[in-house]
Amino acid sequence: MFEFRNISVSYQTGNPVIENFSLSMKEGEIVGIVGESGSGKTTLIHSAMGLLSCGGKVTNGKLTFFGDSILDYSDEQWRNIRGKKIAMIYQDSGAMLNPIRKIGSQYVEFIRTHEKISKKEAWNKSMQLLEDMMLSDVDHVMNSYPFQLSGGMRQRVGIAMAMTFSPNLLLADEPTSALDVTTQAQIVRQMKDLREIYHTAIIFVTHNIGLASYIADRIVVMKSGKIVDTGTPEELLNNPVSEYTRKLLDCVPTLEGKRYV
């Protein structure tokens, strides 16, 4: 469905940030991308959205979405798929939302830029989606400013907005890293359910390999813009191919693991 074919991305400095990256996504598949900071995870998914910043460019390779090469898309075509067919969840949805407008008004605007429906219908649609995300007291949420909601609630609003048009592909950039562990567990479960309901393929970028092994069908380990390891969580945990993955696994704190004191 979606494919990165041998892509390389570089910014103005010229050195490629991502080199020869290939990954193909099936419908309804969850792929976890794991790596440390600076490994090019965020650049990768920004390239899939056509949102590379500061002179970033895909210098090599192809991005295909249902067979179409999306790199050749015009701005108009991009606008048609962005937000509708390919959606994104950011690390902190609070930063994505406009701080001086209420959730409801932003949500309605978002729906109406993509679809020709009345304000009333858009409002009801957003209420329904927020309810599906298990937010209690939806009326209150719609009439709040982003800063009045907790981090977990804001993230749920972000996910609800991303899922509005049941996208084929959802790009999640560290969606739970800024949350508390208990909230993280709730959100991760909900994202797993999303796949069941909407059959959305998800690229889940995270630095938490334990989390990736829970949610993903396939994990890709990245280091300095290259794939160093790939496989199902079981394969990766039991027989990591690369030395780097082994090291990474070794660094993750575990309950039964080594004690330092």
Added chain:
Amino acid sequence: MCENNAILEAQNLTKKFKISKNSTLTACDDISLKFYQGKTLGIVGESGCGKSTFIKMLSLITKPTSGEIMFRGCDITKLKGEEKRNNHSHIQMIFQNPLEALPPRMKIRDIICEPLLNFKKIKNHEKDEIARKYLEMVELPEEFALRYPHHMSGGQRQRIGIARALVLEPELIICDEATSALDVSVQKNIIELLIRLQKQKQISIGFICHDIVLVSQISHQVAVMYLGNIVEILPGKDLHKYAIHPYTKGLLHSVFYLGMDKSTKIDKLTGEVPSPVNLPNGCPFQSRCSDAKQLCREIKPKLREYQEGHMVACHLLPIDKPV
């Protein structure tokens, strides 16, 4: 554990912020904890549970509403002026974000030696030598003395933060989420460094973190905080086997560990932490506890000893002996 080794003891520390005429925010409610020499006390909890307020009181940045902090037998909350300033040299902090905690326009050498100069322990011309000694201690090359913080990576900066905390030879170091902003591999190195230094110098460490797994790995004792209260204190060793408070268990169940069975439903805590403004009576955890009874809504449970070195505050557990 031997009572005499407690170097710092918080007794019934409470901090309340008045936010308007009728409402008070209770950040810390009646907290009593002890820090022992050469041992690590881990404090876990979600954001907003009062961890940071608690350690700010310990380092005398915030004044407690009530309660005492006994350091070597004297109540440091009563100190004023020069005495209070001198006390800072015994308790040092390491912060979460080293880039914000290090002054951007000072060279590493000056940053490391600043505390010593403040307390007039060294002369200006000795700076170079001392900075190099401490850089070596935190395993950084000596040339770093003349660099600026923005020349370094996150892990290296955190090492500078550790070096700065160590120069005054403090007895207690408090790490406020010191490794949360770092990658796992860097986190591991920093933890190993901290533990080695602790063993060398017999420093006590207060380790604040939201990652219960990490805390249990490096702490002798772990205190679990919820909404300004300590709900459980237990040994770090085999924490997951002995934890009995429903909140501690909930935290443990929220952790994603390697090789986890995917079909297992995560036994998650529902809801979120309620607001600490105008707390209701009764147990702080009542709104998220699945077994909460009438008693829990009326009376707040006290910390009671469950086993040796294991205290828990919950009405639902069969404990006879109150402390």
